[in-house]
Amino acid sequence: MSEWAQPLSPSAKSQPANEPAERARELDAALRTASPPEVIAAALREVGRDRLALVSSFGTESAALLKVMADVDPAIPVIFLDTGWLFDETLAYRDTLIDQLGLRDVRSIRPPDADLDRDDPARELWFSDPDKCCFIRKVEPLRRALSPFAAWLNGRKRFQGGARAEIPVVEADGVRLKFNPFANVSREEVAAIYTLGKLPPHPLLASGFLSVGCMPCTSRADSEADTRSGRWQGRGKTECGIHTMKTS
Template structure:
């Protein structure tokens, strides 16, 4: 469905890739999904420079660090974002599957499904494209992230996929963007508080995510329909 767009724009990165998609190709039908994590300020700044009214979707799992919530408010105000959509898991689903709030301890995959994957899929309904901040230098399953790919009938855009860590740091410095407050405490990648520890390195910044487990991703970067079916089967 989106082969022509991919072929035309796949060689571009950063704002050069994002601008035509936001302002022209998918105007009114594209959203940015942000965790407001360690490097989120770069992509959010690029997007705000193009269109401050671009819908920005963020998942509040109910397990976030208080520092992340404060950072979200700080960046939203600083960048003048006018359409921030804070998405939370459905109350009835939590009551049915995680009433004690401890599901992450015994089944982290299912926890991510009900707190992240399913709420995001519901929110993306109606959008033809969405933007994420994955980068190849994060390694693991992200080592070969494409800048553009069709996933479950939508175009998925990763404008920073080919950026290096040095480029990210240079961008933050150039525009004097605030860092996430947990960086100075040793958190190089920041997710939910119970499943994130302070560690990581330049070669493996996501080492602190689900430390000690084989789990590497929350699931939102897989097919949403497959994840939804998996969650329904688990329930």
């Protein structure tokens, strides 16, 4: 565990337990200008490693958060949602980053075959009902995967726009705390983490895929200013649901 994981202030564990919403407000106020390593260290102090998980898509900007996390504590559990529709390049990128960053506990979670056979027997929900497809392949599997945890980390950034433009650093997600260590970072700061950490880019980035999700619902971005413009093009959909539905 690195120096970042050492207490920056007295541990919150010594304080009386609060409801998640109230505690989230307190932490958000305290961490409003904190750096990503400081936010991750605070999350560790708040709930402990066994109760904290990082959720990563191993997408085009994922390596930056994973690098910062690994510098704090590479044994924090990482949850990866393998929907069954991911690009082979994403699966290979996951394996590359695990090796390069020394990640010790990456858990690849898939939707149960029984759920897919019941709800998507023809494997065409991505076309007929993309919201339901995301629900059975991402939202429900994540709910199950997060059940042992009291808090989770994710890589959303305000500069991504849309529903993400005003995310706090810490928020309540049902019974859990949700930490957004990169809420305040800029594109330039993300790029600097890649450069300084000698992080490899996602294999599809050079082909114009600025944000990568499932194959059927991912296209090349319309512009560099809107990195997520290639997701669910023409659908009026901008989020898969894991950040808009409570996971508990």
